[in-house]
Amino acid sequence: MAISLPLSDSIPLSDAPPRGTERGPEPPLGRRIATFLGTRSGKIGVGLLCILWTIPTVGLFVSSFRPANKILTTGWWTVVRHPQFTLANYRDVWSTTGGTSLGQYFFNTVKITVPATFIPIVIAALAAYALSWMDFKGRDWVFVGVVALMVVPIQMAMVPLLSLINQGAHLTISGHTFTLFVIPGVKGSVVSVWIAHTCFALPLAIFLLKNFVQALPRDLIEAARIDGASHLVIFTRVVLPLAVPALASLAIFQFLWVWNDFLVATVFGPSDLKPLTWKLNDLVGTKGTEWQRLTAGAFISMIVPLGVFFSLQRYFVRGLTAGAVKG
């Protein structure tokens, strides 16, 4: 952990009863589960579950290295007795000459995903600070409104958002049409995908970050105010460094979601910037029999999310509980 958060030692919890004194006749479910997972049979059970859940991925991975004719005729588990591997599938899907040139689509996805992860997190962090530590009228109602937006399904908002981005907002009153605003130069560019992803991500992002930022000790923010810091300085120098776990876990969520997204990029994106997921679907659609390419392509698309997850997983677990339990 780059930043150990000693928040709990710097806050006197004198009002809280000492731990364990309020233990009822039966420990809470969470602790019972934790106790069970610590036992031998618990560990074996978890291990079995892990193996079970990993089998399809292992199958995909093994298949991606098998020759095309073998994939179509025998199961992947036969490699145990008749090992036969090739890199031809990967060469085939990645190459630009005659192959499917997944490489180009891979970079399309990167081009979509990185800003579509970064932008909503920046906006959400600013919103979380404002909703937690700035006093203004109707603050709670803004937050309630944002949370309420989480229930809007993406499929329902998609067409209105598309027309808003492409044509702008217009108001027609008794035959006269007024243009409220248009977003110039966005139509059919990658920016519209970024905007769409940002819009769909913000409610949850604001909700998660607000809960975390609000749980920072009040004294800390007040100390910074007395030290002469403006809101911007408090945000950048105090709140952001302390919110790193929450920001990181949110980044993982959003990154995985955008990387694996098919719908938003297909609907909003320009035709020359189709993502990896679109190409994978295309592989199945046009070459339904070429399983060897699909397996290799699928594995290429998985590599980055796996890497992101494993490098940031320590934040992931912390971040999940970040809003609920402080420290």
Add this chain to the structure above:
Amino acid sequence: MAAVLFEKASRIYPGSPHPAVDNLDLQIDDGEFLVLVGPSGCGKSTTLRMLAGLEPIDGGSVFIGTTDVTMLPPRERDIAMVFQSYALYPHMTVGENIGFHLKVKRLPKDEIKKRVLQAAEILDLVPYLERKPAKLSGGQRQRVAMGRAIVRQPQVFLMDEPLSNLDAKLRVSTRTQIAALQRRLGVTTVYVTHDQVEAMTMGDRVAVLRDGILQQCATPRDLFTRPLNTFVAGFIGSPSMNMLPCVVDGDLGRFGTLQLPLTPSQRTALTTDKVTIGVRPEALKMASSDDETKGLAVTILTVEELGSDAFLYCTPVDHPQMSVVARAEGLSSARPGSTVMLVPDLAALHVFDTATGDRLAE
């Protein structure tokens, strides 16, 4: 450095019918160490936060020096505050914590370094400048919080129970260090505590608050010898002053076998025939022989032996529902269960009107 003035300052929390601080008039002189003391919920922290600018002021005004700061945000008030929780920035080193204000003010780097080092030297923090707060002991964290305040050379220091998270021994030594440091720097200081020992030992003057209302603001000595009402009398001093509810009989207040004289002016100032006479435990002495007639007959319940002296927790024979505390010589011969006579020092009586609770002057 500057004087501080509260003028009819009030703070009413939204949704609360009673003001947390009610029409506070308080003048703090330049360089003075003023302690705000009172039970929890009395408004002492709110008063401090109003001065800091962390709490809006709903009525009246607050001045620092000649500036009306009532509407100013904290960063324009030139004050430094030490929080009860210390509120150190956990992601910054000790040096960065101390220098944060200077950095925000965009002072040149070597100037910041110089002043942080000076502050660290005063507080013996030089070896820890590169550490994070999590790696410090409670006492060291407390000193970092102090360092963050003194490095600023502000108009006023504000301290909100800065010692309450330290263990008892460290608290006593830090107490004297803070008081000495304040005298050396000469910065006007407002210090909040609920601990009356801290209040009495540290403050030039002590302001006692109760339910948002200032009860008395005086030197520790005056507070102890001339409390203005029963609340202050009971709050200051440990163990608390004995409050004897007396019935007025001519020029005397009677409590059981005890008869205490009232002056004519006290007699005329009384609104009813009930008077409360306060006697501190140290002004109650065990009578050497039982033939003392003016004493109070009590039964000793427990003896709290401290070595240097002993406190006798007694119940008057005629008022078994009350309790009275008296101080005796250390290693006292008094035994629980025995009945003794307690004789008050008539020069150290505090007479209060039972109806109003106010002190009746001699």
